Every structure is written in structure tokens, then in C-alpha cells.
Amino acid sequence: MSERPLVLAVDDEERVVQAFDIWLGDEFEVLTATGGAEALEQISDEVDVVLLDRHMPEMSGDEVLERIRAEGYDCRVAMVTAVAPEFEIVEMPFDHYISKPVDESELREVVGRLAEMGAYDQRLNELYRVTQKIATLEAEMTDSRLEHHEEYSSLVERRDRLRAETHDLVGEMERSELDDVFEMIGSEQ
Amino acid sequence: MQMARKRTGKMASSEEMGGSAAELESLVRDTDFFRSLVENGSDAIVSIDENSTILYANQAVERVFGYEPEELVGEKLTVIMPERFQADHFESVQRYLETGERQLDWNNIRLPALHKDGHEVTLSITFEEHSYEGKRIFSGIMRDISERVEQQRELERQNERLEQFASLVSHDLRDPLQAAKATTAVAKAGDEEALEELDEIHDRMERLIEDVLSLAKQGQAVGETEPVDLREVSERAWSTADTDGATLTFGESLPTVSADPERLEALFGNLFRNAVEHGRSSAADDPATLTVEIGPLADGEGFYVADDGTGFGDTDADQLFEYGYTTNEDGTGFGLSIVAEIAEAHGWEISATESASGGARFEVRT
Numbered sequence: 001m002s003e004r005p006l007v008l009a010v011d012d013e014e015r016v017v018q019a020f021d022i023w024l025g026d027e028f029e030v031l032t033a034t035g036g037a038e039a040l041e042q043i044s045d046e047v048d049v050v051l052l053d054r055h056m057p058e059m060s061g062d063e064v065l066e067r068i069r070a071e072g073y074d075c076r077v078a079m080v081t082a083v084a085p086e087f088e089i090v091e092m093p094f095d096h097y098i099s100k101p102v103d104e105s106e107l108r109e110v111v112g113r114l115a116e117m118g119a120y121d122q123r124l125n126e127l128y129r130v131t132q133k134i135a136t137l138e139a140e141m142t143d144s145r146l147e148h149h150e151e152y153s154s155l156v157e158r159r160d161r162l163r164a165e166t167h168d169l170v171g172e173m174e175r176s177e178l179d180d181v182f183e184m185i186g187s188e189q
Numbered sequence: 190m191q192m193a194r195k196r197t198g199k200m201a202s203s204e205e206m207g208g209s210a211a212e213l214e215s216l217v218r219d220t221d222f223f224r225s226l227v228e229n230g231s232d233a234i235v236s237i238d239e240n241s242t243i244l245y246a247n248q249a250v251e252r253v254f255g256y257e258p259e260e261l262v263g264e265k266l267t268v269i270m271p272e273r274f275q276a277d278h279f280e281s282v283q284r285y286l287e288t289g290e291r292q293l294d295w296n297n298i299r300l301p302a303l304h305k306d307g308h309e310v311t312l313s314i315t316f317e318e319h320s321y322e323g324k325r326i327f328s329g330i331m332r333d334i335s336e337r338v339e340q341q342r343e344l345e346r347q348n349e350r351l352e353q354f355a356s357l358v359s360h361d362l363r364d365p366l367q368a369a370k371a372t373t374a375v376a377k378a379g380d381e382e383a384l385e386e387l388d389e390i391h392d393r394m395e396r397l398i399e400d401v402l403s404l405a406k407q408g409q410a411v412g413e414t415e416p417v418d419l420r421e422v423s424e425r426a427w428s429t430a431d432t433d434g435a436t437l438t439f440g441e442s443l444p445t446v447s448a449d450p451e452r453l454e455a456l457f458g459n460l461f462r463n464a465v466e467h468g469r470s471s472a473a474d475d476p477a478t479l480t481v482e483i484g485p486l487a488d489g490e491g492f493y494v495a496d497d498g499t500g501f502g503d504t505d506a507d508q509l510f511e512y513g514y515t516t517n518e519d520g521t522g523f524g525l526s527i528v529a530e531i532a533e534a535h536g537w538e539i540s541a542t543e544s545a546s547g548g549a550r551f552e553v554r555t
Contacts, residue, residue: 013364015383019371022378055364082363084356101367104374 004029005115006046010039010064011053011080020051023104024111036064043068047075049114051107052094054081062092069093076114080107085136090151095129097136127162130155236328239286241266241279244326253312253333255305271303286325299334311338358401361521365394393521400523403455407530411449414535419443419492422450423483426457432465432481440484444492446555448535456531459524460494460551467516468498468548491537491554495544506541 006029009020017032024030031047033039036059043050050068054061065077078096079089085097095117096110117125134155137146146152227234233253236245243266246258254261254269261268267275281292295316301309312331319326369390376383420443427437446453464481481496501509508514510529515522528551532539537555544550
């Protein structure tokens with residue numbers, strides 16, 4: 001990647017997007033928006049990673065996410081939010097769930113990783129998404145709640161299937177590099 | 190005496206031995222002993238025949254079911270059974286008599302029963318079967334565990350609330366915490382103004398903590414209640430709430446309610462703050478335009494608090510009382526949850542509707 005990756009940071013709290021810009025500015029190109037409508041104006045094929053607050057007045061982050069996907073953008077999206085993840089996140093088309101408060105080092109790590117994921121195979125991206133959602137739900141919910149949920153168990157099945165499918169693919173790549181990525185998803189929560 | 194003979198090996202053998210006067214006397218004594226044990230035990234014992242006709246009931250049935258033993262003897266067992274179980278009972282007794290198949294576990298099962306005055310009690314029941322004079326007799330040994338069940342329910346409710354609080358506190362503090370971290374980063378980067386905003390963010394977090402604490406306190410069961418004059422307590426609440434020159438008025442014939450006066454004051458205080466903060470549109474910022482009225486409900490069973498402000502708009506009435514729900518950026522979203530907790534702790538019902546002038550109206554049914 002010769003050019004610096006382009007990040008779009010969306011949060012209704014202006015100080016938050018300002019801080020994201022400060023934290024990421026040396027390594028990434030950062031666009032900011034303080035509302036859903038503004039975010040949709042800024043989104044383009046050039047954007048690599050979107051950081052998206054969920055709880056915003058007028059247009060929620062969930063809706064912004066839906067519209068971004070409906071318009072055909074397949075950039076990486078990380079939800080950055082204080083909203084507790086419920087089972088509805090299973091069907092949401094994002095790549096990473098960051099619970100607020102996030103600090104500089106965590107944000108740089110996640111954004112850096114997501115920017116790299118863009119170059120990987122689609123199934124690997126899917127595996128990343130699913131693995132991260134499982135980690136998010138496991139961090140938030142009691143085992144008994146997870147056990148009784150079909151969404152959760154189908155998520156685990158999907159992960160296992162994707163693992164098997166991508167096994168050969170991973171063999172061709174630098175395995176250690178990928179291991180790092182998945183280790184991080186599981187451990188940071 | 191016969192009953193005792195059938196049931197205990199010890200007495201059967203003493204009779205076989207021929208029975209000296211002393212032995213007979215001891216037998217009578219033993220029989221009395223066991224009869225007294227069954228009669229006066231704290232567990233209710235009821236015996237029925239194959240047709241579910243009650244043959245025997247001990248003294249304890251009076252405490253558990255409200256019937257004297259002699260009121261029950263001769264009746265069908267279904268008199269102490271909630272209606273929804275009656276058909277099923279006859280069916281399963283019939284099946285058991287024909288096939289020996291038990292529909293229920295016979296040991297320590299939990300079943301609701303019907304008290305003479307119509308309320309249900311939860312029983313732990315153990316069933317026994319024996320034969321007596323060639324007939325099959327079924328006995329239930331029953332203990333009232335309503336209190337234990339109620340305690341268990343209360344415990345479950347408390348656990349649920351605790352879980353809610355934990356999730357609430359952790360998640361509601363996340364947003365201001367993020368704002369504080371971000372604002373600090375911006376200040377460090379050289380923006381002096383950002384530094385001053387930190388105070389406001391910290392105040393927001395403090396308010397949140399205070400409200401959560403208050404919520405936890407107000408939700409506890411109400412102890413002693415006393416007749417409370419609504420006018421007096423609401424005027425007190427009005428004077429301490431930040432009502433900004435808005436007006437409080439009273440309807441005709443306010444009822445006196447039985448309440449914990451301090452908590453009732455907190456209920457009014459939170460309703461008033463809600464009215465002042467949400468009742469005015471931000472365009473018309475003149476506080477004097479808002480009037481809050483307290484009056485009796487049409488049927489006299491409670492009171493209302495209504496304002497002539499902007500009302501709830503698109504807000505879903507069900508969400509209003511939820512923990513942490515707010516439409517105000519600086520709000521904590523706990524005010525109306527606290528109101529709901531206080532009402533619930535008194536055993537009252539609270540609902541929100543639109544007032545005659547299109548404002549907010551809260552009804553408290555006492």
C-alpha cells in the first residue's frame with residue numbers, strides 16, 4: 001500500500017472525532033463527520049476504514065452502516081460505541097466492534113489491522129468478522145445466555161466451517177502474520 | 190387403633206404375642222402417641238379414597254387451607270384445588286388406578302392449592318398410598334411454602350435488577366469516559382478550550398453515579414407508610430426542584446395517599462424536573478410559560494401530574510421509564526426510572542399519556 005489508508009471517523013461528539021484524527025493522523029488520512037448524513041456524504045470508494053458510533057441523534061450508526069453497504073461500499077467498518085452488544089450484531093455487516101472508551105494504542109492497532117484486511121481474501125475477511133463477533137459476544141454475555149442462543153451457535157458453526165475452508169489459503173500466506181491478527185481479536189476484549 | 194396396627198410392624202407383633210394387660214396399655218398409649226403426632230403435626234395431612242372423597246384431615250389443614258378438618262371430610266379433594274387442575278386430577282387418579290402409572294413425582298412436588306378464602310397457596314406435597322380395610326387410600330402430606338416461593342421470587346427480581354444496574358453503570362459511563370479521553374487528547378494537542386470542557390464531562394459522570402445510587406435506594410421496598418397530604422409534599426418538592434419560575438397548580442379535592450413521605454417527595458421532584466427539562470421547546474425558553482398541575486384521577490384512586498408543555502412528541506411511552514433512556518444530551522435518563530421505582534415500591538401503577546393541552550400527563554394509580 002503506497003498511499004496512506006483513508007479513515008472516516010463518525011461520532012456525534014465532536015471531541016471524539018477530533019481525538020481520533022489526532023491519534024491516527026500520522027499514519028492515516030482521516031476524514032471526520034459528526035452525524036450520519038455527513039458521513040454518507042463523505043463515504044467514497046477511496047475510504048478504507050470507517051469508525052462508526054452507534055448511538056447518534058437523527059441517524060443511528062446502525063442505519064449509516066446499512067446505507068453504506070446498500071450503496072455497495074465494501075470498506076472495513078468498526079463500530080465504536082458505548083452500546084452493549086446484543087445478539088442483533090450477528091447480522092450486522094461490520095468487521096469489528098470496539099467498546100468505548102477506546103484509547104490511542106487500541107484504536108491504532110484495530111485500524112491498522114482493518115486497513116490490511118482489505119488486501120486479503122474475502123473468506124478470510126469473513127472469518128475475521130465472525131471470530132471478532134464471537135469474541136465480542138463472549139466478552140459481554142454470560143455463558144448461559146450464549147448457550148441458549150441459536151445465533152451464537154450458528155456463528156460458531158460458521159467460524160469452524162470458514163476455518164476449514166480457508167486452511168489451505170492460510171498455508172500459502174505467512175501463517176504467523178495471520179495468527180497474530182486472530183490472536184489479537186480474541187485477546188483484546 | 191386399627192389404623193396404627195396396620196401401619197406399624199411393632200404393634201402388629203405385640204398383638205400376636207397374645208397381649209397382656211400391660212402390653213395392651215402400651216399399645217393404646219402408642220396409638221394415642223401416633224394419632225396425636227398426625228393430628229397436631231405442622232404439616233397438613235389429607236387422605237382420600239379412590240373417588241377423591243376426603244376421609245381424613247388433620248388439624249393443620251385449618252392453618253394451611255382455612256377449613257376445619259370436619260368441613261373437609263366427606264368433600265371431594267377438588268375443594269382445595271384451583272379449578273384449572275381439577276379435570277386433570279380426576280384423569281390422572283383414574284389412570285393411576287388402572288395402570289399404576291404416576292403422572293407426577295410423588296415426593297416433594299410443588300403445587301398450588303386453593304385456600305378457603307379464594308387465594309392460592311403454594312404447597313410442597315408428598316403423596317403416600319396404603320390400603321386400609323381393603324380400600325386403597327391416598328394421603329398427601331402438605332407444607333405451605335408460599336413464603337419461601339415469594340422470597341425466591343424477590344431474590345430473582347433483585348438479581349435481575351443487579352444485572353441491569355451492572356450493565357447500566359458500565360455502559361452509561363463509557364460515553365462520558367470516551368468524551369473525557371478524547372477531550373484530554375485534544376487539549377494535549379494544544380486546544381486550551383477543551384480543557385475547560387472536562388469539568389462539564391466530569392459533572393455528567395458524577396450526576397450519573399448519583400442517579401444510579403438514588404435509583405438503587407428508591408427501588409427498595411417501602412417500610413412504614415402514613416397518610417400524606419399531596420399538596421404539602423408536592424409543594425416541598427417543587428421548592429427544591431429547579432423549577433425556574435414555572436407554575437404549580439392544584440386540581441379540586443386532592444386525595445390523601447398512604448405513602449412514605451420522603452419517597453413521595455422524590456417522586457414529585459423527579460416528575461417536576463422532567464416537566465421543566467422536557468416540557469419546554471428550546472425555542473420558547475420562557476420558563477413562566479410552563480404550568481404543572483396536580484389533581485385527582487377521575488375515579489379518585491390516585492392522582493395525576495400534568496403539564497402544558499410540548500409533550501412526548503415521537504417518544505415511545507413504553508421507553509420513558511426505562512433505565513438510561515433520555516432525549517436530552519446532558520440528561521442521565523434516570524429521572525423517570527426513579528419515579529417508576531418509587532411508584533412500584535409503593536405498589537402503585539404509573540402510566541404516561543398526553544395532557545388536555547398536548548403536554549405530558551403522568552397518572553399514578555394508588
